[in-house]
Amino acid sequence: MKKALVIGAGPAGLTAAYELLTKSKDIEVTVFEESDCFGGISKTVNYKGNRMDMGGHRFFSKIPEVNEWWDKMLPMQGAPTYDDILLNRSMPLSKGGPDPEKEDRVMLTRHRVSRIYFDSKFYDYPISLKLETFKNFGFVTTMQVGFSYLAALIHKRPVNSLENFYINRFGRKLYSMFFEYYTENLWGRHPREIDPSWGAQRTKGMSIMAILKDVIEKKLNKKNRKVETSLIEEFKYPKLGPGQLWDVTASEVEKLGGGVIDCDAVYHELLERDTALQNRLDQAFGPLRDEAGAIDRKKLGAVVFRDPEKLETLNAIAWEAVVARTGALVEEYRAQGSALVAIDAIALLESPLRDLCDTTIAVIAPPETRAARIMAREGISESYAWSRVRAQKPDEYFTSRCEYVFVNDWASREEFADQIRKKLKELMEG
Ligand SMILES: Cc1cc2nc3c(=O)[nH]c(=O)nc-3n(C[C@H](O)[C@H](O)[C@H](O)COP(=O)(O)OP(=O)(O)OC[C@H]3O[C@@H](n4cnc5c(N)ncnc54)[C@H](O)[C@@H]3O)c2cc1C
Numbered sequence: 262m263k264k265a266l267v268i269g270a271g272p273a274g275l276t277a278a279y280e281l282l283t284k285s286k287d288i289e290v291t292v293f294e295e296s297d298c299f300g301g302i303s304k305t306v307n308y309k310g311n312r313m314d315m316g317g318h319r320f321f322s323k324i325p326e327v328n329e330w331w332d333k334m335l336p337m338q339g340a341p342t343y344d345d346i347l348l349n350r351s352m353p354l355s356k357g358g359p360d361p362e363k364e365d366r367v368m369l370t371r372h373r374v375s376r377i378y379f380d381s382k383f384y385d386y387p388i389s390l391k392l393e394t395f396k397n398f399g400f401v402t403t404m405q406v407g408f409s410y411l412a413a414l415i416h417k418r419p420v421n422s423l424e425n426f427y428i429n430r431f432g433r434k435l436y437s438m439f440f441e442y443y444t445e446n447l448w449g450r451h452p453r454e455i456d457p458s459w460g461a462q463r464t465k466g467m468s469i470m471a472i473l474k475d476v477i478e479k480k481l482n483k484k485n486r487k488v489e490t491s492l493i494e495e496f497k498y499p500k501l502g503p504g505q506l507w508d509v510t511a512s513e514v515e516k517l518g519g520g521v522i523d524c525d526a527v528y529h530e531l532l533e534r535d536t537a538l539q540n541r542l543d544q545a546f547g548p549l550r551d552e553a554g555a556i557d558r559k560k561l562g563a564v565v566f567r568d569p570e571k572l573e574t575l576n577a578i579a580w581e582a583v584v585a586r587t588g589a590l591v592e593e594y595r596a597q598g599s600a601l602v603a604i605d606a607i608a609l610l611e612s613p614l615r616d617l618c619d620t621t622i623a624v625i626a627p628p629e630t631r632a633a634r635i636m637a638r639e640g641i642s643e644s645y646a647w648s649r650v651r652a653q654k655p656d657e658y659f660t661s662r663c664e665y666v667f668v669n670d671w672a673s674r675e676e677f678a679d680q681i682r683k684k685l686k687e688l689m690e691g
Contacts, residue, residue, distance in 0.1 A: 262598060263288045270294035271301020275510040276330075282517040289598055292514065297679055298504070299511040305504025307679075310672040318503035319373065319496040334509050335368040335499050342369060361500050366509065371498045377439060384439070402434070409434040423452035426460035508675070522590050524583055524606035524614070531582050532556040538582045545574055584613045591617055600689055610662050620688065623659035626669045 265281050267274045270292050278290045298304045305312045322328055339358025345351075352370045359367040375386040382397045395403050410432030418425040423444065427436045444452045452460075499505040531538050533555040542549055542556055546564045551557040565571045587604060594602045606614050610621065626634075632646040660666050667684065671677040 267292045300504040300507035303503045305502030321496040405434045423455035426457040621663040622665045623663035
């Protein structure tokens with residue numbers, strides 16, 4: 262098996278890791294990230310439960326493969342968002358796509374509003390040729406902008422710096438108003454010292470001519486207008502911010518390299534398909550099959566939940582089958598080269614599944630936090646939530662029996678997930 266080490270879990274690193282894992286089965290991929298977040302400079306940071314973008318990112322590409330890739334990670338919305346309904350805005354909807362009001366893993370279409378605050382006034386960015394712009398400029402500046410643009414058309418400068426690149430396209434006046442200090446602030450260098458190819462990458466085909474052409478075509482309602490990237494009015498945006506795309510990609514990468522066994526799902530699958538188990542249950546509790554030949558769980562429940570002895574017999578039969586199947590699944594993951602397999606099971610510590618684990622981790626949380634979470638998740642009363650919390654075994658039961666303890670008192674799932682990832686990495690490396 263070949264090994265690929267990817268440095269940095271930003272968009273480039275995570276995309277590379279995902280592509281390597283999906284294109285070949287012979288590559289073991291490890292991504293190294295020095296910070297505690299995925300997404301690099303397009304991350305979304307979780308601060309006290311609020312998701313904050315490090316920079317509003319427009320997801321817009323003319324390359325079909327890129328759009329398809331995004332769609333795979335975050336499918337386009339299939340229903341309107343609450344704000345669009347409220348503001349009566351119609352947005353393109355993808356048939357069968359997720360409803361953003363019900364699901365989080367979804368990409369939205371957003372209208373673009375970009376403004377430059379200059380000289381105590383707001384200007385559209387990119388500059389739009391409308392009355393308000395000229396009113397903001399005032400008569401003198403409008404004349405200076407017009408004449409300096411004409412001068413730039415007649416006298417082209419050698420394109421040997423970003424400064425000259427911008428002046429040729431917009432004229433000196435507009436350049437000094439909107440590009441010079443902005444560029445210096447953003448990139449820490451004067452445009453005179455930056456290579457012109459940077460301008461071509463940043464502004465693509467945008468120029469006064471492109472702006473004029475776009476205005477005229479819009480007025481004429483021209484269909485299939487060819488839109489320059491900087492002039493787009495709509496773009497895609499992940500529901501939970503740009504960093505969500507990279508959190509999802511990271512979890513997909515993890516999914517491709519690791520495994521999680523949900524024992525509840527294993528048990529249900531066995532009840533549906535495992536004929537040896539089905540026959541044993543039939544013998545022990547009478548005919549239990551449904552029309553499809555699977556065990557009817559309601560029928561089984563009705564028999565065992567009234568009789569503690571029968572419940573014990575069922576537990577013994579079920580555990581035996583689940584342990585055997587889980588053991589086989591762990592071996593399958595191991596053979597595929599998975600470094601980590603998590604077993605999610607009820608009463609794991611008391612069951613023979615404990616012996617399959619190299620280590621055990623108790624995840625606990627303060628009782629008040631647990632009660633508040635159950636109430637928020639299930640909309641139940643405070644007294645009922647507390648009765649459920651009190652019915653659980655005390656924390657010491659788990660902390661004294663597990664090798665590691667994680668306290669989940671973080672404000673959000675994402676923050677806790679970040680901590681877990683870090684701890685698991687440490688455990689696996691140490
Ligand atoms: C304000 C702002 C707005 C933007 N708007 C847009 C936009 O609208 N549309 C768009 O397409 N792009 C936009 N971008 C650009 C986009 O964010 C970047 O192109 C993209 O993040 C680059 O991805 P990357 O993986 O190459 O690098 P980065 O995002 O820089 O990620 C590099 C990662 O590597 C890690 N790393 C570095 N060195 C090491 C090391 N030695 N060991 C381990 N880890 C390491 C870093 O911690 C980081 O997580 C914007 C950027 C900014 C700042």
